[in-house]
Amino acid sequence: AAMVAFRRALRYETSPDNVAGVAATASLVSDRPKLGPHRAHVAIQTLRTTVTYSLELQKGARNRQEEEDLVSRMVLNAVAEAAGLEERLPLPLLPEEMTESSRAEAPAGWQQVLLGQTPALMVGQMPKAPASGMRAILSGAFNPLHQGHRRMVQVAQELYGLHVEYELSLDNVDKPPLDYYELTRRLTQFGPEEVVWLTRAATFVEKADLFPGATFLVGADTLRRIADPKYYGSQAACQEAWQRFAQRGCRFLVFGRDWGIGFIRLGDLDLPEGLRALCREVPPEQFREDISSTALRRAGQW
Missing domain, CATH: 3.40.50 (Rossmann fold)
Incomplete structure (x- = not known):
């Protein structure tokens, strides 16, 4: 989804270096119990990198608003990273919780294929x-x-x-x-x-x-x-x-x-x-x- 957002944004910006796509998906607490874990995934797509962040939330530790607040902070931090800002919002994580991240860097040739130049x-x-x-x-x-x-x-x-x-x-x-x-x-x-x-x-x-x-x-x-x-x-x-x-x-x-x-x-x-x-x-x-x-x-x- 982040790549889709990035590709869509390219239609409105002539310089691909100024474009980023951010996407998020989450399974959070609701009015009915969930069988699976509560979790969130956030991705950033730029011309040069794909970055993902994943977090599994401890079930029963937060209400809906608290889980939404945490995930919203993850998304805003991703936007800040994509914009090149250093500041980050603190994430109120529990001792058992930890965000996992991955990063993939694209060689120049991949970037040229993505942009249609090659x-x-x-x-x-x-x-x-x-x-x-x-x-x-x-x-x-x-x-x-x-x-x-x-x-x-x-x-x-x-x-x-x-x-x-x-x-x-x-x-x-x-x-x-x-x-x-x-x-x-x-x-x-x-x-x-x-x-x-x-x-x-x-x-x-x-x-x-x-x-x-x-x-x-x-x-x-x-x-x-x-x-x-x-x-x-x-x-x-x-x-x-x-x-x-x-x-x-x-x-x-x-x-x-x-x-x-x-x-x-x-x-x-x-x-x-x-x-x-x-x-x-x-x-x-x-x-x-x-x-x-x-x-x-x-x-x-x-």
């Missing part, structure tokens, strides 16, 4: 030109990077001769933008010899502009979203997008996915012929990894 920033070693000349891009949120992703890369390299690079976008059509803390967390999953491109390309049309001639590795679920007109505003815009894919020389290598109703393959999708012509399927005997990022997060494995 369309794509390479993280990792310079990629070697593939002998086949065939380049592939695996785009994703990588929350987390799991065995399914690794297996897709392996299949693309060993069976199809593709040289695979990753792409991680700060923006996502279905999710909030990434802040520097989350970006750092996700990038640390990759090895030093793996190439990751950092972009703001939320849609595959934008990705095709950045990586012309590339083959995109996609799950059948992702391909279904690529074909959905709701992401383009109209059916006409949707058709224009497929034409741009073709004009950029881009293709899709499609991997089957388990959606809970069964294993879905390319042939199971209702796709327009213009888009289907750009697709090639990996047979299920070559790839089947029924791994869900959501399930991994719920299981506490990320």
